Amino acid sequence: MTHMRYGPTTVLHKLRRAAAVGLTGIALGIASAALPVDAQAKNTFVFANSSAYDTMDPHAVFDVGRVAYRINLYDGLMRWEDNPPVLNLWLAESYEISDDGKKYTFKLREGAKFHDGSEIEAADVVYSIERILALKKGASALFQDNIAAGSTKAIDKYTVEFNLSAPSAIFMATVPEIHVVNADLVKEHETDGDWGSAWLSSNDAGSGSFELKRFDPAKGFQADRFADHFMGWGDKYLDAIEFRTVVEINSRVLGLMKGDFHGSDGYMPQDQIIRLRKSDNVDVLEAESMRIFYAAIHNGRSPMNDINFRKALAYSFDYDGFINDILSGSVARNPGPLPNNIWGAPKDLEGYTYDLEKAKEYLGKMKEPPRKITIGALAGYGQTEQAAALMQNGLTKIGVESEIVSEPWPVVSGKMRDEQQMYDMLFLWKSTYYADPNNWVGEMYDGAKIGTRNNSWYQNPEVDTLLHEAQTTTDQAVREANYAKAATMVANDAAGVFIYNTKWFGPINKTATGFRFCPIGNGQEMRWVHFK
Numbered sequence: 360m361t362h363m364r365y366g367p368t369t370v371l372h373k374l375r376r377a378a379a380v381g382l383t384g385i386a387l388g389i390a391s392a393a394l395p396v397d398a399q400a401k402n403t404f405v406f407a408n409s410s411a412y413d414t415m416d417p418h419a420v421f422d423v424g425r426v427a428y429r430i431n432l433y434d435g436l437m438r439w440e441d442n443p444p445v446l447n448l449w450l451a452e453s454y455e456i457s458d459d460g461k462k463y464t465f466k467l468r469e470g471a472k473f474h475d476g477s478e479i480e481a482a483d484v485v486y487s488i489e490r491i492l493a494l495k496k497g498a499s500a501l502f503q504d505n506i507a508a509g510s511t512k513a514i515d516k517y518t519v520e521f522n523l524s525a526p527s528a529i530f531m532a533t534v535p536e537i538h539v540v541n542a543d544l545v546k547e548h549e550t551d552g553d554w555g556s557a558w559l560s561s562n563d564a565g566s567g568s569f570e571l572k573r574f575d576p577a578k579g580f581q582a583d584r585f586a587d588h589f590m591g592w593g594d595k596y597l598d599a600i601e602f603r604t605v606v607e608i609n610s611r612v613l614g615l616m617k618g619d620f621h622g623s624d625g626y627m628p629q630d631q632i633i634r635l636r637k638s639d640n641v642d643v644l645e646a647e648s649m650r651i652f653y654a655a656i657h658n659g660r661s662p663m664n665d666i667n668f669r670k671a672l673a674y675s676f677d678y679d680g681f682i683n684d685i686l687s688g689s690v691a692r693n694p695g696p697l698p699n700n701i702w703g704a705p706k707d708l709e710g711y712t713y714d715l716e717k718a719k720e721y722l723g724k725m726k727e728p729p730r731k732i733t734i735g736a737l738a739g740y741g742q743t744e745q746a747a748a749l750m751q752n753g754l755t756k757i758g759v760e761s762e763i764v765s766e767p768w769p770v771v772s773g774k775m776r777d778e779q780q781m782y783d784m785l786f787l788w789k790s791t792y793y794a795d796p797n798n799w800v801g802e803m804y805d806g807a808k809i810g811t812r813n814n815s816w817y818q819n820p821e822v823d824t825l826l827h828e829a830q831t832t833t834d835q836a837v838r839e840a841n842y843a844k845a846a847t848m849v850a851n852d853a854a855g856v857f858i859y860n861t862k863w864f865g866p867i868n869k870t871a872t873g874f875r876f877c878p879i880g881n882g883q884e885m886r887w888v889h890f891k
Contacts, residue, residue: 401583401598401599402596402597402598402599402889402890403581403598403599403600403601404597404599404600404621404622404885404890405603405621405622406427406600406601406603406623406883406885407603407605407610407614407615407622407623408427408579408602408603408604408605408623409605409606409623409624409739410425410606411579411604411606411767411769412574412576412602413425413576413769414576415428415432415559415561415562415563415571415574415580416556417429417432417433417497417559418487418490418491418494418496418497418498418499418538418540419494419556419560420496421496421497421498421500421501421792422768422772423788423790423792423880423881424768424772426880426883427602428582430567430880430883430884431567431569431884431885431886432567433539433540433565433567434449434450434471434538434565434567435450435536435537435538435539436448436451436454436467436484436519436534437449437531437534437535439794439879440875440877441877442646442647442648442876442877443794444791446531449535450467450471450479450539450589451465451466451467451468452467453466454466456531460526460527460833461522461523461525462521462522462523463521463523463530463531463534464514464518464519465520466518467479467480467481467484467518467519468517468589470589471589472566472587472589473541473544473564473565474541474564474567474571474585475544477543479539480516480517481514481515481518481519482513482516483540483541483542484511484537484539485511485512485513485542487537487539487540487542488502488511488537489508489511490540490545491537492508498533498536498792500808500811501529501533502533504524504807505523505525505530506521506522506523506524507522507524510522526831526832527830528797528829528831528832528833528838529793529797529801532793532794532797533792536792536793539565540559540565541564545558545564548562561574566589567585568584568590568884568885569583569585569599569885570582570585572599577604578603578604579601579604582601583599584596588886590886595889596889597885597890600885602883603620605620605623606739606767607739608627608628608739611624612631615635615638615640615641615868616634616638616640616641617640618640618868620868621867621870622866622867622868622874623866625644625863625864625866625876625881626650626740626742626861626863626864626881627741627864629685629687630687632689640868641866641867641868641869642866642867642869643864643865643866643867644863644864644865644866644867644874644876644882645862645865646865646876646882647700647862648791648862648878648881649698649700649794649860649861649878650789650790650861650863650878650881651693651698651788651789651799651861652746652786652858652859652860652861653786653787653788653856653857653858654672654734654750654785654786654787654855654856655784655815656815656853656854656856657781657783657784657816658815658816658817658818659778659817660781660783660816661730662730663783663784665725665726666852666853667721667722667724667725668722668729669852669854670718671718671722672718672750672754672856673711673853673856674711674712674717674718675715675718675750675753675754675756675757676711676713676749676750676753676856677713677749677753678711678712678713678858679713680713680749681745681749681858682858682859686859689862689864690859690860690861691860691862692710692858692859693857693859694708694710694850694857695846695849695850695857696789696803696804696849696854697800697842697843697846698860699860700860701796701799702839703838703841703843704796704842704846705843705846708846708847710850710857711853713753715756718753718757719757722757722759728758730760731760731762732754732761732783733761733762733763733764733784734747734751734761734782734783734784734785734786735747735763735764735771735774735782735783735784735785735786735787736764736765736766736786737766737786737787738765738766738767738768739768742786743765743786744763746786747786748763750784750856751763764782771785771787776810781814781816784856789803790878792879793879794879796839796842796846797829797842799846800826800842800845800846800849801826801829801830801842801845804817804819804822804826804845804854805822805826806818806819806820806822806823807827815854817849819848819849821848822848825841825842825844825845826841826845828841829841863876863878863881865882870891871888871889871891872888873887873888873889874887874888
């Protein structure tokens with residue numbers, strides 16, 4: 360655990376200075392994660408990742424920090440591609456939806472293979488959704504309220520039928536998250552009813568464009584091209600990929616500039632992007648994204664369960680200083696829980712401003728002074744640490760004590776699902792998992808998802824009613840209006856501190872091309888990439 364404290368009067372100066380000189384330190388595993396000789400001889404793309412890979416199980420986690428192994432080693436019936444995101448057929452060659460909106464029937468491509476050469480069948484899809492529901496991890500929260508265990512059927516070898524308990528406006532958008540595993544292979548490795556979890560955490564049972572070669576949770580993973588992938592390959596492709604854990608920002612940047620890495624995080628601090636633009640080895644690709652940056656507030660715990668304190672928090676953050684001074688205006692102010700560029704985002708939402716007098720005013724409405732609070736940040740993600748420092752600076756000025764705790768993403772991810780361990784507030788991003796407003800305000804603030812996707816322990820019955828109607832109706836006008844109303848209410852309740860919507864700046868080695876960015880997955884799908 361790393362504790363960082365910053366003085367109240369010189370934070371912006373220190374953060375600017377940190378940006379100018381670059382962060383220093385030693386990257387986790389960078390010295391020991393060198394490729395073996397045989398791997399170095401291959402046409403290998405090395406990606407320096409800011410998060411550690413603690414599992415290879417595609418159903419165990421549901422985040423962008425570790426998305427690379429899911430999207431490269433596994434396939435789904437559908438897949439989101441490009442930007443703006445388009446939902447394309449993938450393992451499925453067609454689908455039908457019943458008139459009542461409750462039955463979805465997918466026809467699989469014939470001849471698609473798993474990495475062990477066995478054919479992908481409807482029974483594998485059925486096993487995969489049953490496994491997701493049984494484990495209650497990863498993407499299970501997307502399906503558990505609408506798909507009952509045992510309700511999905513293999514009609515024949517290549518036809519699978521999902522029977523929803525109620526019509527769902529978002530089901531199709533979430534289908535790509537049903538990563539299909541090789542049922543027979545996983546069953547062979549089941550132990551004491553664990554659905555093969557122990558084995559699959561470090562092994563491969565997929566059909567994706569690449570198949571696992573090596574995995575070390577301290578270093579990352581390597582995977583070789585799967586020549587028999589059903590999508591086929593053009594004349595140019597990668598022989599292998601390596602996603603290497605390199606937590607410290609400066610090490611990732613230096614590795615890119617030296618050519619040791621071919622790609623990395625597209626959301627680095629802007630000072631590091633400037634460094635990379637000057638490098639002879641690196642191109643910086645740019646794309647509009649749908650990734651909001653905010654602080655999750657634990658609404659279920661005192662003093663954050665007092666709306667007056669939450670409003671004091673919201674008025675204590677220097678939005679303009681962060682966006683314009685620290686990030687050089689490279690992002691857009693985003694005052695609510697929906698990205699500005701998604702349909703349903705409220706157009707007239709003003710949000711909060713940096714106003715310490717108003718913060719003090721709301722602080723004065725509390726029945727008793729607040730205790731010292733804990734501000735969480737993500738180790739290796741400089742912007743979260745900078746934002747935490749700026750938040751601490753504002754709180755100090757209104758007389759609220761705070762402590763910053765910076766920890767790696769796997770640790771943070773675990774704490775977010777535990778009501779007792781969750782930080783009082785936590786700076787992080789909400790990424791695009793599917794291109795629907797429910798991805799943000801629905802997943803983040805639906806009371807039914809408390810402890811799974813709702814990591815703020817926020818519940819407002821009126822917001823829940825709006826969200827649940829939007830999740831089931833097929834009337835687009837109703838959905839758009841409901842999401843706008845719900846997002847406005849969440850923002851006005853100061854359920855979180857909402858800061859900006861992101862632009863993606865993806866560093867890639869100049870010898871590589873074919874890179875395709877999609878907000879879902881943040882451009883980490885490697886089947887299109889090759890060296891010039």
